[in-house]
Amino acid sequence: MNIFEKTLVADSELAWEDLGGGLRRKIMSYDNDLMLVKVAFEKGGVGAIHSHPHKQMSYIAKGKFEVTIGENKKLLSEGDIYFAPSGVSHGVICLEEGLLVDVFNPMREDLI
DSSP, X not given: OOTTTTSXXXXXXXXXXXXXXXXXXXXXXXXXXXXXXXXEEOTTOEEEEEOOSSEEEEEEEEEEXXXXXXXXXXXXXXXXXXXXXXXXXXXXXXXXXXXXXXXXESXXXXXX
């Protein structure tokens, strides 16, 4: 990929990918070291508990989520963030229609 291919990204030019279960995703931009992804949730949508070797930080742009990181659970809403360290199990349950902005380091090749 050309380094400048994903430097100026208009949201309106990207299509949502339907993931099923009330979830949709847009991979906004990435290179080998960093990736930003938007994930839209319908109320009741579940980001199942999982882990990966990537560090993940997620910004809650809209809605309310029950977030689990390892053994910890907390209700988070618009403006809050969570950090999932490398290899730590994490997941969410959407309590109100919501939008997460996920940042991964390094980029997640499994999403491409």
